[in-house]
Amino acid sequence: GHSVSYAVYYGQANDPRRLLPDALDVVFIAACTHVSPIAYMLAKRFRREKTLTVIGGPHAGCFPRDCQRFFDIVVQKCDRAVIADILKGDYSPGAVIDDALPLNDLPGIAERLPEVENANLDRGRATSQSMIGLLSSLGCPYHCDFCVDWDSPYVGLPSYRLERDLAFIAEYFPKALIAYHDPNFGVDFDRVMDVICRQPRSRRNPYIMECSLSVLKRRRMAMLAETNCIYAIVGVESWTEYAGKAGLAACSGPTKLDAVAKHIKELRRYVPNLQVNFLFGTDGDVGDEPVMLTKTFLKEIPGIWPVINSPLPLG
Numbered sequence: 628g629h630s631v632s633y634a635v636y637y638g639q640a641n642d643p644r645r646l647l648p649d650a651l652d653v654v655f656i657a658a659c660t661h662v663s664p665i666a667y668m669l670a671k672r673f674r675r676e677k678t679l680t681v682i683g684g685p686h687a688g689c690f691p692r693d694c695q696r697f698f699d700i701v702v703q704k705c706d707r708a709v710i711a712d713i714l715k716g717d718y719s720p721g722a723v724i725d726d727a728l729p730l731n732d733l734p735g736i737a738e739r740l741p742e743v744e745n746a747n748l749d750r751g752r753a754t755s756q757s758m759i760g761l762l763s764s765l766g767c768p769y770h771c772d773f774c775v776d777w778d779s780p781y782v783g784l785p786s787y788r789l790e791r792d793l794a795f796i797a798e799y800f801p802k803a804l805i806a807y808h809d810p811n812f813g814v815d816f817d818r819v820m821d822v823i824c825r826q827p828r829s830r831r832n833p834y835i836m837e838c839s840l841s842v843l844k845r846r847r848m849a850m851l852a853e854t855n856c857i858y859a860i861v862g863v864e865s866w867t868e869y870a871g872k873a874g875l876a877a878c879s880g881p882t883k884l885d886a887v888a889k890h891i892k893e894l895r896r897y898v899p900n901l902q903v904n905f906l907f908g909t910d911g912d913v914g915d916e917p918v919m920l921t922k923t924f925l926k927e928i929p930g931i932w933p934v935i936n937s938p939l940p941l942g
Contacts, residue, residue, distance in 0.1 A: 629714070635746040636665070644672055651676070653714065656698075657684030660941065663694075670697040679720075681713060688775050690941050691723045706730060730765050731782055736792045753800035758835075760808050761796075763789050763819050767811040769839065771869055773906060773938060776810040783815045789822045797830040804857075805834040812836035816847055823854040831855040837862075840890055841874030848897040858900040863887055866920045867911035884920050888927050895930065902932040909938065 634646035643665065647654070654673050658666040663686045670680045682694050683702040694701045700718050702709060703725035712718060736743060736759070747757050766779035796803060813819055813836065823831065835858035843851075843861070851859065862872055867879045875886055895901060905921060925933055 633742055633745055644669060649676075651678045653679045653681065655681045655683065658682065658686045659684065660686045660689060660939070663690075667697040674699070679713075685775050691725075693941055695721060695723065700724065729780060729782060732785060732788065733762060735788055736761075736795045747803070748800075753803040755802050755804075757800065757803040758806045759796055759800060759803045760806050761789070761792055762808055763812065763822075764809045764814060768814060769811070769872055771864070771872070773864075773909070773936075774810070779810070781811070781814055783818065786818060786822050789819070790825055793823065793826050793832070794830075796832055797826060801830070801832065803832055805832045807834060807836040809836065809838075811842070812838040813842045813847075814838075816842055816850075820847075820850045820854055833857040836860070839872040839874075840887065841872055843890070843894060844874075845893060848894055852897040856898050858902070859894065859898045860902040860904065861891070861894075862904040862906075863924075864904065864906045865909055865911055866917055867913075868909055869906075880916065881920065884924055888924060891928055891931065895928075900932070901930075902934055905933060905935045907935055907937050 632647050632651075634643075636643040636646060640646060651673070654669075656666050656669060666682060666686065670682070673680050679700070680698045681700045681702060682698040683705055687694050687701050688703045691701045691703055699720040699722075700713060701723045702713075703723065704727040705724070706727040709724055709727045718724065743759055744751055747753070747759050749757065753759075762784060764781060764783045766781040767774070767776045768781045770777050793805075796805060831854060833855045836856060837860035840861050840863075843859075862869075864872065866883055870876060870878045870883060873883065873887055873890070875883055878886060891901065891903065903924075907917065921933075921935075925931075
């Protein structure tokens with residue numbers, strides 16, 4: 628019963644406000660923290676137009692109190708019922724919503740087609756640069772204190788949904804790259820690989836994913852190549868903490884470096900492109916050792932793409 632408009636802003640317009648129609652009753656904005664100033668600017672403009680402003684997504688999940696300075700409603704956790712209640716006016720301005728039920732299903736690609744075409748395609752057609760986002764699971768079994776999903780229980784989404792989405796993408800967007808946005812892809816590794824393998828080999832779109840090294844046992848690495856994984860993102864995080872994600876128990880320092888380097892070299896035999904994430908600035912980072920170990924790692928495996936993150940207090 629609502630007239631809905633959807634827009635993605637990636638710098639393509641001088642004024643992102645013009646991507647949406649005038650006289651909106653409600654606007655929902657999703658943003659990561661590094662673009663939150665743009666979200667805040669838009670919220671101020673929409674408020675001047677008497678539009679109800681709602682923010683969700685990663686930034687709202689991490690910094691809800693800061694979002695309250697600019698938005699009428701802040702959504703940390705969302706489901707269909709939350710959206711319906713917002714539209715009915717059940718939440719007063721200033722509300723922070725975090726009591727939604729855990730998600731266990733999401734709309735498929737066919738249902739999301741207007742969003743996919745808007746955000747990922749070139750004039751309705753997929754090219755080799757097109758990337759279509761999918762989820763095979765939500766949440767994560769680990770409890771890393773730096774992560775937005777630290778308190779989200781792991782839920783594997785229905786296999787039939789993933790199989791249907793993969794078939795749809797192969798049929799209509801055979802050139803597209805699939806990007807699995809799972810917080811930790813492959814926790815239920817064998818089930819997910821089985822679903823992907825149900826697609827004929829010639830119809831398997833290339834894909835990228837992010838997961839823990841602890842998931843990628845040697846016997847599983849060959850399945851990544853078999854299912855057309857062309858880019859994997861793994862988290863080393865810290866040389867002193869979070870060893871469980873690498874499957875190394877309490878291992879740290881040079882010992883962790885040696886074990887992780889060996890694991891990454893093995894993984895490169897099966898996945899051509901690798902990204903390794905590091906986290907600097909935790910309480911465990913003392914002295915020069917974290918920097919020296921990272922430099923040693925990068926020199927030993929020069930072909931990887933390193934991403935270095937730092938914890939950020941905001942607001």
